[in-house]
Amino acid sequence: MANQFYSKRDLAFHLYEVLNAEQLTQFPYFQDHNRESFDMVLDAAGQIAGSLLKPLLTEMDRQEPQLVDGKIRVHPGLASIIRRFGEDGWINAPFSYEEGGQQLPATILNAATFIFGAANYSASVFPFLTTGAANLLRSFGSPELIDTFTPNMYAGRWQGTMALTEPDAGSSLSDITTTAEPTDQPGTYKIRGQKIYISAGDHDACENVVHLMLAKIKGGPVGAKGISLFAVPQKRPENGRLLVNDVLTAGVYHKMGYKGAPIAHLMVGSNDGCIGYLVGEPHKGLSYMFQMMNEARVGVGMNAVSIGTAAYYASLEYARERPQGRLIAEKDPSKPQVPIICHADVKRMLLFQKAVLEGSLGLLLQCSYYADLVHAAEGDEQENAALLLDLLTPIAKSYPSEMGCLTTSAAVQILGGAGYTTDFPVEQFYREARIHPIHEGTTGIHGLDLLGRKVIMQNGKAVTLLLAEIQKDIIATQASPEGSALSDQLSAALGILDNVTQHLLSVAPSDTEAFLADATLYLELFGIVVIAWQWLRQTIISQQALSDAHEDDRNFYQGKRMAARYFYEYELVKIHALSRRLLSADRVTVTMQNEWF
Template sequence: MANHFYSKRDLTFHLYEVLNAEQLTRLPYFQDHNRESFEMVLDAAGQIAESMLKPLLTEMDRKEPQLVDGKIRVHSGIRPIIRRFGDDGWINAPFSYEEGGQQFPATIMNAATFIFGAANYSSSVFPFLTTGAANLLRSFGSPELIETFTPNMYAGRWQGTMALTEPDAGSSLSDITTTAEATDQPGVYKIRGQKIYISAGDHDACENIVHLMLAKIKSGPLGAKGISLFAVPQKRPENGHLLDNDVLTAGVYHKMGYKGAPIAHLMVGSNDGCIGYLVGEPHKGLSYMFQMMNEARIGVGMNAVSIGTAAYYASLEYARERPQGRPIAEKDPSRPQVPIIRHADVKRMLLFQKAVLEGSLGLLLQCSYYADLVHAAEGDEKEKAALLLDLLTPIAKSYPSEMGCLTTSASVQILGGAGYTTDFPVEQFYREARIHPIHEGTTGIHGLDLLGRKVIMHNGKAVTLLLAEIQTDMAAAQVSPEGEALSNQLGAALVVLDKVTRHLLSLAPSDTEAFLADATLYLELFGHVVIAWQWLRQTTVARQAIANVHDDDQNFYQGKLMAARYFYEYELVKIHALSRRLISADRVTIEMQNEWF
């Protein structure tokens, strides 16, 4: 087990040297905070992660949840973890003082979730699923609903979930069949249907589960326009008691990774006794739910980076300690073996992880910063941040998720045969990484979103704003020959991206299928360019700082410069192959017929 599962030094670098997160305190909503309060939060996160979450990492993987007598039983350590998050105010920390929150920026909260996820991803999801569900209630629910449900959710006594997926409706939510039938009480409906893959959808670590559930009101509009949002508790509160609400657990899914958090199959209203409470207005459920999903997508990217980071430090520790072989030019077998970190190919795999993960962390914190501006700024600053966040969200979710599968694979490879055993944690990280390209929208969905919606929204205004941001950073980088070289490479990459984008958009009016057929590859290309931008930002800071520091900080900044070089030399160059494919007139995926497989 690695001694280090994340780098506090690197997190500090991103927050204060690159992002200058303290600037958020100029906004009235965050004005009571300062760097000291931010540091206190991150220190507290580190302590909880080290003392409560990390010790259960392997055990939660080995002893996965089981359905016993209609109830999912989870690891006994989960209950105290959830209550600790409730008692310490983590669950509602971003919310206003009036609601009992602490008005903390998303930038700092997401940095904390990075620490939690690196320690033990499965255990970290329970409290923050509740945060997302409670945020929907507080944003759109009536005062009565907020008062009924959120205090116990904030306290960690009641779990919150997001209940969307059904057996025949995954990404295609317009096809859900769960129904809601009005009763004689305003806003109260009878719910019938089933939901699958519901994270923390049932477990014995809380007293109650509150599902934020999508359903269609009978006689409502067809398709997505007919979807409404309901609060559907597992046990409904009435007159100070919790009564059975006909939400039955039909099964628990056994997964390849991320095993400590259960994913449930729920039968709702099988005995005609399930009551749901309308959240907001009828037929607006999908738009409400997308608020939570967009927030969650940044969280998914952060979780992918956190798992990848834990795997990186585990493989780095192993590479420094494991002797194997001799330098490639050494012919004398009597010479002692060297640690494998001395071998160029092992350094390549370590650099690959470092470059992808630290670049991705920069992007995710940048998006979190934009989210804070959307929430608390005004005027042009707010509008600009909203457009940039919308454009970058599919990349911030998908790039770390897809690449995290590759970086954790590199961790296993560094350990060789040992990495394939349960004696070391990297095989678990490899399995756990695979969920992130799937949940909160598959990579294919996000490719369609980026190319089919985000690039063209407001006549391309978001792309124009992003290019302006990148060009500002390119100009700042040209204070050194090395920075100028990277800036020129990034400029050439922007030309490639622009050429591909224009070509694909030219197809849109006449051939929609060809326009979007390779949207996932376009997402990948865009992702490489955006992460290269993040590395340019990091290297500009590192070059300015490195002349004035010594010892460990000298090594830290030098590592940044080398990781940036690696990314530009080994990763950014991949856009040329992607560009060639995206501009090609070959339509093999469209022309392939079902019968030919």
């Protein structure tokens, strides 16, 4: 197994040289923190990841959860891991001191989750699923609900989940059929239905599972307007005891990857005995749930980068150690073989991984920084950060997820036949990467969200703000020939993106289906441009730092500059083909008939 699974140096570069995350401490909510406390958090994450999570990476893949006598059994090491996250305060780290939290910025917490995910993605999801569920309760629940559920969730004794999906209502949440019927106790309902693909929906590493579940109150509005949010515990607390709550595990799905975390099929209220507790107001459940979903979408992008990064370092280590062949110009077979990293095509595959992953990490931490501004800033700064975060979230979720499938494939390719075996970890990373374009909204859903909602919200204000941010960085690079070359290409790319956007918006009034038919391709084009922007930012910093850097840092900054060049030469150029397709009047996917397949 590869020794390195992430770069502490690269993470520090993003946080402190590009983002200047220490600026967050100027806000009252974060004022007790500083660079030293941030580093302590990240060092603690690295220690836990290396000593507890990474050693179980392969075991959890090989010993996947099983349903035994109605209960999902997970790897026995998970109970102590989840409890450790609770004891060390990770689960409620971003919450206020009054709630026992640390008021930790999302930027730093998400950097820590990146480390955990790179060590062992399956193990890392349990505590932070609970964070998301607890955040919904603390945001919208009554004081009684908060007091009843969150202390045990924060401590890692109770698992939290998000229970949305049903057999005939995946992304189409307006079609859910799970029902809620009021009891004679205020705020208490009988819940009936079923939920599928519920991450950590049942397991034996915690004492209880608390589902934040969507259901429709009988007699409420039809469609999405009738959806309410409920806390539905597997065991309901009553008079100091935990009573069985008629949430039955009907099955556990066996997946191609991400095997250590169970995905459950739940039958709810089959025996007319499931009690749920209304969270917030009736019929506002979907708007509440979107808080958790949007947080989770940035998290999905980060998890994709985590897995891809672990695969990158595994393939890099192998490429440095594996001798094969000689340089193309070397004709003497008596000369020793060279490590495969000396071959240009292997360097291409390594650069591809580095460029995509480090560019994506920059975007995800940028989004995390905007989330902190939304939480802690005021006035225009807060409003603008919210708009930028809304606009970039579908990209931050989808680009790393889709490209992570390709970067992990490149890692397998570098190892050749060895990469296709279970003797090396890259085949596991390849399998685990594939879930991310699917969960928390498929790539197609996020394409529709970006083009159909985010681009046009507030008359395009978010796009205007983003372009202004990019233009500032373009201007900052004009002083150097290398920076100017990249900024010129990025300026041209912005022109292409604007041209495509205006064309599609002109189609929208007369033909909505044609307008949105290729929204996924538009998302891809937008994503490439945004990652190019991130590489311009990283190039500016690297150029400025090179003159005073010592040898190791010179190598680091030179690697950044070459990865930026690679992205512009190999990835940014793809927008020309995408724009040609998006500007075309040929609506082949719209006019294709079902019977012709």
